[in-house]
């Protein structure tokens with residue numbers, strides 16, 4: 001972690017140049033002179049290098065024909081998806097809207113996996129009708145879902161490619177709202193139910209079992225549960241009376257939002273070594289001739305979180321006896337993670353701060369007390385009009401935004417490799433609000 005003038009810069013895309021904050025070398029002040037705050041800015045170099053590192057390390061770990069399916073719910077911006085599509089990325093989608101967005105961005109149906117417990121018949125039909133054979137896989141989360149897919153596929157004269165999402169009954173060490181791998185969670189199927197359905201011929205007329213998947217949660221920094229979940233999946237795969245085409249190890253790899261998390265953060269190479277070791281022990285190692293099974297990944301946060309920033313202006317400050325407030329123009333409707341998960345995000349002043357820091361509540365304009373980006377954070381004195389950057393905002397930022405308080409969604413900008421600034425999504429006007 002680089003520390004300059006007492007400011008933590010836990011994000012590789014951020015630097016101070018002559019006392020001014022830059023994102024991938026472009027001055028934030030310069031960007032804000034052309035675009036009204038609040039806005040999101042993404043760094044193309046960071047995004048692409050994150051993807052390339054992830055894919056490259058999967059190959060280096062010897063995993064066969066890795067397919068990296070970026071989780072669209074982390075960030076569905078079409079221009080960013082086009083960049084990933086050109087790199088060969090696939091998509092992990094959870095709705096018909098995300099399916100259409102992925103296809104429109106140039107991600108082919110053969111590289112799309114469809115997750116989620118509540119796929120509707122219309123969404124199933126859409127996913128069967130795209131590409132030549134429909135999506136690469138429906139990641140099925142209940143037996144009724146399998147039955148519904150069968151009915152829709154029969155009606156359309158198609159064969160649906162099916163993957164069972166395993167609930168491995170592990171407890172991932174993460175926030176309870178983003179933990180998904182235990183029996184009490186709505187996600188995935190239990191081993192015994194998968195085995196029973198796999199052996200029941202009635203399911204396999206209009207459906208073909210081609211894979212297994214597992215995804216135990218998000219923002220994972222401790223990979224113990226991840227390893228055991230993958231081992232459980234590999235062992236189950238050997239018991240199935242079907243020839244599988246892939247094993248999908250899900251997403252969930254965390255990032256360091258807080259400097260303390262930087263010490264715990266698993267390197268991508270460490271993660272890939274764990275995936276390789278777990279699959280070798282539970283699956284590949286048990287065959288004389290390795291089966292032609294590829295490994296699928298569904299990362300979201302690790303690819304995009306550190307490539308995005310949310311830029312706000314200070315509107316005013318106020319002091320209520322011993323409580324100091326900095327009121328900014330971005331709100332929880334724009335960036336929800338602090339309100340929803342009590343998540344920590346670094347807040348970096350654009351002018352390199354001089355002078356003493358005092359504990360400050362950094363709050364937005366929304367009429368909710370939870371509209372707070374930081375409680376009692378040591379902050380330098382800032383005045384009306386000063387710019388403030390919230391770091392690591394690329395994942396679950398814009399995509400979780402709402403129009404609460406009848407506020408339009410903010411602009412999204414991209415700093416390209418040539419240090420140009422492109423508008424990749426215009427701010428929503430009042431007329432566009434519903």
Ligand SMILES: *Cc1c(COP(=O)(O)O)cnc(C)c1O
Nearest residue numbers: 071115218251252298299300301
């Ligand atoms: C959300 C989600 C992901 C992506 O999770 P990240 O933590 O962003 O990597 C992957 N797969 C499934 C099924 C998901 O629901």
